[in-house]
Amino acid sequence: QSALTQPPSVSGSPGQSVTISCTGTSSDVGSYNHVSWYQQPPGTAPKLMIYEVSNRPSGVPDRFSGSKSDSTASLTISGLQAEDEGHYYCSLYTSSSTVIFGGGTKLTVL
């Protein structure tokens, strides 16, 4: 199964909104709502930000939101803050009980 496609980088100024896309196919992202998003600041372990497309774990600010349209899932960060910088990865739990990750997107807060 191929990796999910993410843009290599996105950027935005403090207070702005940015959206990171995660594109799969009609057979994976298009068929299941098992998409998660992880944030990985430099030098740290990933942190779960969104699960099952649009659910936020306890403690994740509501500035982070997830959605899906057809074969593309998206993570939107509103009210950008400097602490949001880092890499973001989408993932999909597949029908064969494995997980595929996107290639990752580097978010720069200008």
Added chain:
Amino acid sequence: EVQLVQSGAEVKKPGESLKISCKGSGYNFLTYWIAWVRQMPGKGLEWMGVIYPGDSDIRYSPSFQGQVTISADKSISTAYLQWSSLKASDTAMYYCAKRGSASRYTVDVWGQGTAVTVFS
């Protein structure tokens, strides 16, 4: 507090064996599967496989089948990842992560990572 604590950084030579660990605490270790994820230097995340501690069922990602061995010791709430003969290309950060409490389709807690360096 739910935690996964991994063993420390390792420096090994090609051909050597290695076993790294991931100890769970603050939750029922038997209830949630544990996954291992590789991150090579400057690269993205790769799913290696998962173990279900309750019955020791193991599922490997095709890319890692035969390359590593995943195991667990229920009595001490610890999962393991091991290599019988390391290669330079095994140099990476390795993370363990547990199945989500609210969803079985995600991981919600990650270990701090174990850096493995293999060079001659």
